[in-house]
Amino acid sequence: MAEQPKEDPKTDLADPEEEAKGNWTKLVDLPEVPVVTGEEEEDLIFKMKTRMYRFRDGQWKERGVGSLKLLRDKKSRQIRLLMRQDKTLKVIANHYLSDKPYCELLPMAGSDKAVMWIANDYSEEQGTNEKLAVKFTTAELANEFKGAFNSARDFNRYLKAGEESKLVMAPVIVEEKEDKKEGKKEEKKEEKAEAKTEEKAEAKKEEKA
Numbered sequence: 001m002a003e004q005p006k007e008d009p010k011t012d013l014a015d016p017e018e019e020a021k022g023n024w025t026k027l028v029d030l031p032e033v034p035v036v037t038g039e040e041e042e043d044l045i046f047k048m049k050t051r052m053y054r055f056r057d058g059q060w061k062e063r064g065v066g067s068l069k070l071l072r073d074k075k076s077r078q079i080r081l082l083m084r085q086d087k088t089l090k091v092i093a094n095h096y097l098s099d100k101p102y103c104e105l106l107p108m109a110g111s112d113k114a115v116m117w118i119a120n121d122y123s124e125e126q127g128t129n130e131k132l133a134v135k136f137t138t139a140e141l142a143n144e145f146k147g148a149f150n151s152a153r154d155f156n157r158y159l160k161a162g163e164e165s166k167l168v169m170a171p172v173i174v175e176e177k178e179d180k181k182e183g184k185k186e187e188k189k190e191e192k193a194e195a196k197t198e199e200k201a202e203a204k205k206e207e208k209a
Contacts, residue, residue, distance in 0.1 A: 039071055045079070045170040046070035046148040048141065052083055052092055055131035063092040068134060068145070070152050072170070077159055079152040093132060095119040097153040105146055112139040115146060
């Protein structure tokens, strides 16, 4: 009968945690790749969270929830409306604010929080005439959107007609990067946690006293 191999306590009983530590070295630093959105040559002049709908097959169908933006081209100065779905970032509305018969805001029946309009939309590459609608959480937000939308439409009309004296340049909005926003959220969470801990400590002191 063949002799069984003997166990070596130095190897068979090695600590897996010690082995896992290892002397690992970082091989390559991967450069951060900038995400191209197509908005790099435009200024953000309006942004609001909303829910979008599109009229298809005789009924309103939800397109998604996201941030609706009004973007002004830095060179041509034309303004377009762009909306992407949250998380997926899929484009669900993309059109210039044109004059009649397009981009005439109309109220939705039975709601002061929603409006609709017709646009030559390019959210699906080829331009098609679409009936779009957005619904906000309050009537105040809906009115704010209507004011910005109508001002942008008028701006494009004056720009096309060469009526420079009538142009009113909306101020540019500077967006915070998502990582900065997340950092601020974490800071607030930590501050709240610290405040709660201090409150508990003070409560214990009072109980002992």
